[in-house]
Amino acid sequence: MARAGLTPERITAAAVDLADEVGFENVTLSALARHFGVKDASLYSHVRNLQDLRTRMAFLAGGELIDRIAAAVAGRAGKDALAAFAGAYREFALERPGRYAATQIRIDQSLVADSPALRRTAEITYGMLRAYGLEEPDLTDAVRLLRSTFHGYCALEATGGFGAPRDVQRSWDKAVDALHIALRHWPREGQQNDD
Amino acid sequence: MARAGLTPERITAAAVDLADEVGFENVTLSALARHFGVKDASLYSHVRNLQDLRTRMAFLAGGELIDRIAAAVAGRAGKDALAAFAGAYREFALERPGRYAATQIRIDQSLVADSPALRRTAEITYGMLRAYGLEEPDLTDAVRLLRSTFHGYCALEATGGFGAPRDVQRSWDKAVDALHIALRHWPREGQQNDD
DNA sequence: CCCAGTTTCCTAGGTCCTCTAGGAAGCAAA
């Protein structure tokens, strides 16, 4: 029997492609085995189990996402950078739904520690916010707000959560505008803000 | 054999409880059958299939969520109402993770149309925003921003997405403050806003 | 109280998926 030339990398790459087609949840080792013309059990020489595969998918997809964002943000600052970041993020989520879903799974904290993709993401995000002159802990709060809104919007959009006929792109642009304003007028630590 | 007294309602109630324990994805008809001391196949007299069950769970949990929010928001307005809404929302998501996850699944659009819970949710949300003096389409955009941020934050928090040591409750309060500011200074339709 | 009809739950079984154990075939280097 000729060998199929499997490696963890090839399997993971096929898995994220499959995820974009059929949805992250529906990526199955059986389906991947069929794709490679191989028996289920053969995959277990390269991948420990389904959870291991999903973790690999998360790292692969996370790297691709931050690459796109980095390219979009490069050379921009302030609101420009924010809009570019947001645009790249949502584009990825819509174009590659399976990969995007992979980036959102819970990952063992011990594996997260030394992930270059995560470090890069943090660097770029914090760097982008430098223009707004925030300092810790406001900086972390602001990052969390941005991630939450971006992710929440894409998640709701993906699950068909927006029923109203209002154009989804326009709402997104408005949300980015609103976030920019919130960052400009950030309610700093220790400061009252009722107005 | 004594009957177990199954109904779609009892099954759904048990299902959301189980979801809070083991996670929405891990709610299985087999596990529910075991819980009722009954064979898998017996459940199919009351529930069409797994998807049907999940839809029922979504409606049940969605109703509970909006009930909590309504109680929290009642009698408040402006920033008070916003904070109450946000607090009730996040509390529900953290206390009842399985139920919360159920509210986020994709649901057939034809079933959504006449859901009282959804109508109530829309009423309360739009009502809360009345204080900010927004008009359509800004109103819809603002609702989408709020839903996105609330959901995104809870989702990221639930999957352990916030690694930094910064207190998660404080960041949440800050996010709500920031949203309040964004709503006060909303970038209205047709208006330039670079500052 | 008994009987017919309905509902509820069962057995049996098909399909698909995950994952393990152990064996054989391919490959590479001595």
Place this chain on the structure above:
DNA sequence: TTTGCTTCCTAGAGGACCTAGGAAACTGGG
């Protein structure tokens, strides 16, 4: 060529979803 490692296989256990068809438990009318 032989040795040993890796890759892929067969075999099979176990769990989940779901269907078809049958039996047991209820229900209401006579």
